[in-house]
Every structure is written in C-alpha cells, then in structure tokens.
Amino acid sequence: MDVYILAIESSCDETSMAIVKNGKEIIGLSIATQIDTHALYGGVVPEIASRMHTEAITLVLEDVLKKAKMKIEDMQAIAVTYAPGLTGSLMVGIEAAKTLALIYHKPLIAVNHLIGHIFANNIEDKMEYPMISLIVSGGHTELLIMEDDYTFKKLGETLDDAIGECYDKVARVVGLKYPGGPNVEKLAKEGKHTYNLPQPVLDDTYNFSYSGLKSAIINLVHNETQRGREINKADLARSFQDVAIDELVRKVDKAFRETNIKRLVVAGGVSANNYLKEEMQKLCDKYGAKLLIPRLLYCTDNAAMIGAAAYPLYLKGEFADFSLNASSNGDLC
C-alpha cells in the first residue's frame, strides 16, 4: 500500500508543508518564506518568526492540499519537525500537527530537522549504507557514519561555532545582507586568496573548530579599519571560504581514508554552497565514491525532506504522542 505523509516544518524562518508518497515522491510542497522580513533586522528574530508561522499555518495547509489535490483523510500519518530549531517556531508546527492527528485519528511522527536534511537525498536519489554523512548548517557541523536509516555513529563535530554561523558572521563584518552565506559565496567568486587566515583545528581528530577563524576575521577587519586601510571584501570572502571549506575537505578525506566507505552525503543549509559541492565532488572522484547532495530547493528548509525522513519511522511504527514538545537541541547520537 502506498504511504502518504503530510509533513510540517517550521523550525526557523520558513513555514512549509508537503505531502510525500512512500518517502520519495513529492505530491505537493508549499513553502512560505519570511526571509525578506528578517533581512530588515540582519538576521532571524525569533519572536517575529513565531508570529509569522502562526499567521501562515492554515494558508500553507490550504496551499499544499490544493497543490496535491488530496485531502487530509487520504494521509497515513502526520509528521512534524520537533528539533532542533527555534522553540517558539517549532511549537507552531507541532501544535498544528498534533491538532491534525487528533482530528483525523492519524499517527504522529516526530522528525529531527537534521535527519530531514539527510533524507532530502532520498527524494531524487537513493541512499545506500554505510554512508559518510557531513551535516553543515547554521547550527551544526558534524561528521557521522550512517549504518542504516536511523543508525548514526558520530566521528566528530564542531567544538564551538557551526560553519554556517561563521559564514553569517563574516557577512556581517563585511557588511553583506542576510542571509549571509549565499552572499559571501557570491562575493568569494570575484576574489583571490590574499589574506592569511589561521587554519582551524590541526589535530588528528574528526572535530571542527570555527571560532578561531571567526575571531581572526573580526580582528583583521577591525585592525585594517583602525589603520585606515580598506578591506578588499571579495578577497576576504574568498580567503575565508577557502579555509572554511578546506577544513571540511580535510576531515572528510580522512574519513574516506580510514573507513573505506564509498558513499558521502552532504546535508544542511551550507550544502547549497557550490564551492563546497565542487570540492566534495573532487574528493569523491579521488576515492571513487558516490556523492549525494540534494538540489538547491531541498538544501534549504522544506517539509518534503521531513516527509522523506518520516517514512522509515512510519514503517517501523515509531510514533510520537500528544505530549510532543519542541526542543532546541537535536543531537543525533
């Protein structure tokens, strides 16, 4: 029997719902983004995000049902992102999902947003195990081995800041608009690697560190400004990006070398970065490995990936109850 799941995502600044068939096929997808509003403030304002989710929630539901030409009665389950993210925002999606599950007597599935990003790869491709998994987003930088749909073994993670956070900070200090990541990447294309920035952790673990790089950039901009020298923003963006991505390359290279696994999945908002994609492709070519990165639409926050990640939980019968609550922490293992 085909399994249709209505999935809801509201962890940050997009209200999204999707109807996903058998964890793979998107029957309908609706995304209401708040990006223009938060851009006015230079970053996501949590209370504004929660308010906008509340205003959008039934409109997005109406839109996804219309696009899918389906009814909620046709669903086998309701899935929702419960962590990690902004708790006030997550809560809007969670209460909506629980209410729908109550009204229609459908099982409720709680999905981790990061696992959703990984499962975005199942929509247009097929994940096979074991697989090296690199999660890169505004809140996470983690390297894992996935042995099965929901079996994770952590190799390493950031000891301080996440790479996406670092991108946003660099965007701020050089005066680029929110969202910072894509704007830094765009600028980096025009620049040369001229600034000497410190390499993050040079140890032999799988851990990452981005706070040193972040501080170095803040100091550099500060010092140059004090000396009355102008920063070449494009060169700085390029120098930063080279170092930041190189850190990921070195650790993934080590993982390929030591595990002998021939598959790599890259997930999370930063996986939209083209330079990262190119570097990971080179690395996969070197080891004869297969690279999975979802296309741009599924790199950013969306409910389709939540529906994809909910599917194996549906098959296993792992359902949440009505006491489900939001959590800002979404550790995978």
Place this chain on the structure above:
Amino acid sequence: MYTLYIDSHFNNLVIALLKDGKIKEEKIIESGKHSEIIINLIKEVLEDNKLEVADLKEIIVINGPGSFTGVRIGVVIAKIMGYTKNILLKPISFLQAASLDYDKNITLGIEDRNGVFIGSFNQEHELVGDYKYLNNKEKDSYKEKIVIVENKIKIEKVWEFLKDKPPINPHELTPLYVKKIEVQNG
C-alpha cells in the same frame, strides 16, 4: 450544539465543553507546560462526552493578551480545527471576557513580570480605545484606576456575549499580542 472553550493565555490552562451554552465539562490545569498537556486535555474532554472534533459547532478561544507562546498555542489549535472542520471561530480577549463581570465603565488589567496589559470597556462590554501595555513605572502614574482581574472567567457569560457575534475566518485569526517585539520599538 457544542462549543469548545480554550484558554492558554497564561499560567492556568482551561479547556471547557459547553452544550447549548451550558458547561458540560471544564478542566483547569495549574502547572506544567501547556504545549505538552493541551491536546491530551482536549482529547479527554471530547472522549468523556463521546464527541469528535467534527461534532463541535464553534470554538471560543482566548486570543490574548498574555504569554506570547501560550496565546499562540490556543490560537493555532483553533485555527487548524476551524479551517479543517468548518468550526466557527470566536476569539475574545481575556480582558473583554473578564469585563462581563462588570456592568459599568471599567479599565481592567492583567499583570506580568514587567508591567500590565490593560483595556477599557463600556457598559456594553465593548472596548474603548486600544489595548495597551504599561511597564511598572507607567502603571504607577496611569491616569485611570486599573482593576486587576483576579476572578475566574465566567465561561457561560462569554458564550452568551458571543452568541450573536459573527465568527472570524480561520486564516485571519491571530493572537492579540498588544506588546511589541523589542526590535520593532522605535
């Protein structure tokens, strides 16, 4: 005709079921997280009375002011129920609901840590002017007498008051925050 009453705007969580304007069941929870309790509470009330959500004719929801998150929980539930099952939505502010206890012009308030939400009502219980939030300093020098609401809301009176009022479209139901967000000040 069944009405569900939802009030999650502050510390106490109140869920009630009315039949033809008379309370059939009322549950009040004074501790714990609203978000973790509320759906089970609604489920219990419905099951006790052998009802489905679809059997409800209308929902009265306290849409604020109060805890932003608390208010949102009740409002989101009402919006989803109203939208999916065509249940009539009748929001009312906590202060207006409280004003039904008074048959005179009155300014009512509810306090939080940093100040007080206020609203003035006439004898017909209609709002005069706008809702306001006064910080503790502004509160002490406010020109009118503020009566802090301490009594329990009389849910049947609220039903009676809203009986002939038109319902609101689920897409348009929003919380009554009153307070602005810090970044929007000035």
